[in-house]
Amino acid sequence: MDTLHVKSSQNVYPVYIGRDLYPKLNELIPDTYTSILIIADQTVADLYLGKVINGLKRSNVHQVIIPSGEASKNIKMFYELQTKAIEAGLDRNSLILALGGGMVGDLAGFVAATFMRGIDFIQLPTTILAHDSSVGGKVAINHEAGKNLIGSFHAPAIVIYDIATLQSLPKKEIRSGFAELVKEAMIDNTAFYKSILQTDLDDLNDQQLIAYIKKGIKVKAAIVEADEKELGIRKYLNYGHTLGHALEAELGYGQITHGEAVAFGTLFATNISEKIYDCDLKFGQLFKWFKTNAYPLDWQHINLHRLIERMKMDKKSVARHIQMVLLKEIGSPTTKKIRESELLDFLEQFMKELG
């Protein structure tokens, strides 16, 4: 088992990464909690809920299972989970355990952040994508108008990453997770980026996966420790997300994985970064790698005006002006305001280049 530590304004929390950690949950989680509510989505519950409950070896453990998919991350489910927490008799010394991918972590985390004005929660991520979302304390639900618009900062008490769960991931979830790794690599350093471009997602072993996840978490942790509340450099983690979030919302949450949408956004941000800063970000290689690994990139039918309207609602926007994260080179992110007409030109050109 590997252990990383992440500093937040509220605490310093450990991130445990390893194989078969669920049988050890009782040792990893303090025994001072009066009760525990496990929140899991259906897919993950079928596979791991029993193992988690066995591993906890506690009485006073409650559970609630929600439908899988991003569509559950809404205000109605948020309120239902508050009701479940009340009915289960949770108090301020209770714990919420988020068992699942980023959707469950964000939703359960926001419930924990706001139940009786905030109780502890522990993340048990079960996807590669969640290496990103489980660290950094961002929790939220979606609004019809945009992703993660309602939320707060609430650092987890612990993150326990049992990578045995990653074996059950469908292909699109592996793609989804690697899109965030690509992003982290691009904003951080060339070697990391190059190694991903040489990786075949159909042929990954445990060792590689652990190494990549640790690398990704380290990039993320360094940034959130320096700027927890996203007043400055934390914005860089949004590379690829301005268009990614807009695409995700436009298609309808759950129609495409978060990472697949981010991959498309990353490709776009890379495309215009090269044009604006006259740099070489290996757009061609990146496009090829996404295609080889079957990322969905064929969005020619999407209405660009509607996409731009959604991009305006991005949380980085200031007075409705779109701000994108771009790269001056690999490892050198920056933010840039882009006029609407300019953006439309870039999008049209980009779509043509994708063919």
Add this chain to the structure above:
Amino acid sequence: MDTLHVKSSQNVYPVYIGRDLYPKLNELIPDTYTSILIIADQTVADLYLGKVINGLKRSNVHQVIIPSGEASKNIKMFYELQTKAIEAGLDRNSLILALGGGMVGDLAGFVAATFMRGIDFIQLPTTILAHDSSVGGKVAINHEAGKNLIGSFHAPAIVIYDIATLQSLPKKEIRSGFAELVKEAMIDNTAFYKSILQTDLDDLNDQQLIAYIKKGIKVKAAIVEADEKELGIRKYLNYGHTLGHALEAELGYGQITHGEAVAFGTLFATNISEKIYDCDLKFGQLFKWFKTNAYPLDWQHINLHRLIERMKMDKKSVARHIQMVLLKEIGSPTTKKIRESELLDFLEQFMKELG
């Protein structure tokens, strides 16, 4: 104009108290906000919204008016306000202005705390009661099962208390506000408590009112500065609230003012404190003062078992055991776990003593 300063983990914020401050809002509020959303309830909007907008002298000011009364502090209204904030084009550098009593402050504050993971908000309290709720950063909405069960800690950027607004208060709102002042006096010091017991609520002048509000805010500020997240002594501010909240929920939000419910709870907490700690808290005088000032105390028909069920859902409960704040003497609060059977006895006796 008087100025107090309150320290939170997020900031140090000024509390301005004085007469006719709305014409000076442009000077009191920084001009760096990209836009402002004023949230006001109907009653207050009719009286003061125009004055506030005039005083702001800004462009990009939006407004939303919600129905008056505690019943608005629910999840549906919370989501509607998020929608309004999005539609108005608010961004992370925007401001929410809460114009009204505690209900508006709690609700608008919780919207601000969670809109795009937190933006600034400024409190413009318009009731005496709100001297308590506008300071300390507690924001929340109600759940059907209990008051303020969903919320967070989000300190205001500024509190601007224009006491000219207090002149329009109906009698029951004056009673409501003074119930929290009684509570603050009792947990703090004897002289403050005695002076209130000698005050006739039908005959208050500006000077007295400002002096009382300042005293109340000072008691509150000292406590929240020492224990913002209510890990210890902040609980003492809940004197009278365990039964108060339960009564408020049992009658249905809006059927009785918050302070009137707290007055009843304070009377009960005082009654059993005298019995348990064998001290003199002037229960008789307090009862008489509440009666003289027309506080509603006639709750003989209420089902005590249901009240107790609601008291169990209090946020101070630990593993469903009721914890009440009691007084060993004036100025010496403490918390005490009380068994259900014991509580029922106390309640029955108390009801008899009220006659």
